[in-house]
Amino acid sequence: MLRDAWLMARKDLRIELASKVTIGQILPFGALVLILFGLAVSPDLTVLGTDRRSVLAQASPGLFWMAVLFAALLTLGRSFAIESADGKLDALRMAGLDPAGIFLGKMLAVTAQLAALEIVLGFGAFVLYNAPLARPLQLIVVVIAATTAITSAGTLYAALGSGLRVRDTLVPLLVLPVLAPVLLAAALSTEAAVFGESSGGWPWTLLLGVFALLYVGVGMLAFGPIMEES
Amino acid sequence: MAPRVVVDLRSAISVINQFPALAGIDLQVTEGEIVLVQxxxxxxxxxxxxxxxxxxxxxGGSGTVLDHDLDHAEPRRRLRREAGLLAHETYLxxxxxxxxxxxxxxxxxxVDPTTIDPVLDRLELGERLRGVRVGDLSAGQRRRTSLAVLVCRRPRLWLLDEPHGGLDRAGRDLVDDLIRHAVRFGATVMLASHDLDRATAVATRVVTLAGGRVADSGVRHADVTDDRERPLDERVEDHDAP
Known part of the structure; x- marks a missing residue:
């Protein structure tokens, strides 16, 4: 299984290196989303009861994760468009690769691409929204857990929609409700890490970890039957 | 000893998008045959x-291929590893x-990675084309690349859907050579082709389908496996040669 996962992940990352879709198209899209969010909220508005903390900075964790989520949808769609084109899902089935390995490999490749996007978008969010960073280590843990939850659930649903003609519109409709709790937990735990709030945000981070484990487990189990039906 | 039955379908029904694409097929294919399905x-x-x-x-119905029961998921999965399919899609x-x-x-x-270079050379994908992106290839070169993947697999059952499509004359000759070579080493081949003159020349039997059924199961008219009596090591040497 791990051998197959590594094979799939290497192949997907090699395709990304050759096509540069993530860097050339998805990253600019995510950056545009961040900028548009910034334009939609006045930087002069401050949050009551804080030391002149702007509304934009206060909302920055949620806005950052929204931008990541939109970018993730594009990355996931691209990841499975590659496989469903030209009959390659059939070829993967003929090769007898472990479905759980294919799931993990696709998920790992998307996670790597999303992690690269998050570094750039995160830097952009700090600069554009003038957000502080009180607990960087906690933020790293939050980002790892949230990214894993997003890519595991996203990979599962992107595979589910890959055989459908309406996948481009259907997959976001399926994925976004499932990821709504992840978005909430990610935004609240990021807020705690960024502003160093006394509540700590660890329960939300723990919840993110549970989501990640749950979606990875379900994905590994369900990917075989999904591939058979694609 | 009677030749081994590789494909054995009895009243086989297969439904694609609620349409019975196969509506009760009876077909037996034995080892070493090259069956043209027209x-x-x-x-x-x-x-x-x-x-x-x-x-x-x-x-509906029943069927076994390479002794794997088509009615059950796990044997079907095992079958996929032993069969090789060249479809309309390139899989690239x-x-x-x-x-x-x-x-x-x-x-x-x-597949053993040392088999790749000889196969690429055999399919004339060596020096000049091996570093070219598949998206930049012609249709015929893409077909050759798909064939290279299939040849590397060395399947026991070759399933070729329009194998001559998109190829020039030299490419079509190469496909025919590969088919004969595979059968000499013990593989069985089923091919569907509209290039009937060429496909009939290479086939040992012609099966005619109409409306999802076998209209004519044909008569075996030639045998390319006449060197089966040769020692195995000689056949292996031949097979390993690109």
Missing amino acids: GPNGAGKTTLLRLCAGLATLA YDELTVEENVSFWAEANR
């Missing part, structure tokens, strides 16, 4: 090949080079 568009040729590859499912990643594509599928199919 028939008009929509006769069920592609579905028959996909059924024999373990990709399509049985909705446009962004990767010829060599990267063949290497990926070789590794996915657990």
Whole structure:
């Protein structure tokens, strides 16, 4: 299984290196989303009861994760468009690769691409929204857990929609409700890490970890039957 | 000793999008045969090949391919590793080079990587084309790359859907050589083709489909496996030669 996962992940990352879709198209899209969010909220508005903390900075964790989520949808769609084109899902089935390995490999490749996007978008969010960073280590843990939850659930649903003609519109409709709790937990735990709030945000981070484990487990189990039906 | 039956379908029904693409097929193919499956568009040729590859499912009747029961999921999965399908689709990643594509599928199919170079040379994909992205290739070169993936697999059952399509004369000759070479080493071949003159010349039997059924199961008229009596090591040497 791990051998197959590594094979799939290497192949997907090699395709990304050759096509540069993530860097050339998805990253600019995510950056545009961040900028548009910034334009939609006045930087002069401050949050009551804080030391002149702007509304934009206060909302920055949620806005950052929204931008990541939109970018993730594009990355996931691209990841499975590659496989469903030209009959390659059939070829993967003929090769007898472990479905759980294919799931993990696709998920790992998307996670790597999303992690690269998050570094750039995160830097952009700090600069554009003038957000502080009180607990960087906690933020790293939050980002790892949230990214894993997003890519595991996203990979599962992107595979589910890959055989459908309406996948481009259907997959976001399926994925976004499932990821709504992840978005909430990610935004609240990021807020705690960024502003160093006394509540700590660890329960939300723990919840993110549970989501990640749950979606990875379900994905590994369900990917075989999904591939058979694609 | 009677030749081994590789494909044994009895009243086999396969449904694609609620349409019975195969509506009760009876067909037996024995080891070493090269069976040309012909028939008009929509006769069920592609579905028959996909059924024999373990990709399509049985909705009725019964069938075994390479002794794997088509009625059950696990034997079908095992069958896929032993059969090789060359379909209308190329199964190739446009962004990767010829060599990267063949290497990926070789590794996915657990093929010895040392077999890749001789196969690329045999299919004239060596020096000049191995580093070219598949998206930049002509249709014929893409077909050759798909063939290279298939040859690397060394399947026991070759299922070829329009194998001559998109190829020039030299390419079509090469396909015929590969088919004869595979059969000499013990493989069985089923091919669907509209290039009937060429396909009939290479086939040992012609099966005609119409409306999802076998209209004529044909008569075996030639045998290319006449060197089976040769010692195995000689045949292996021949096979290993690109």
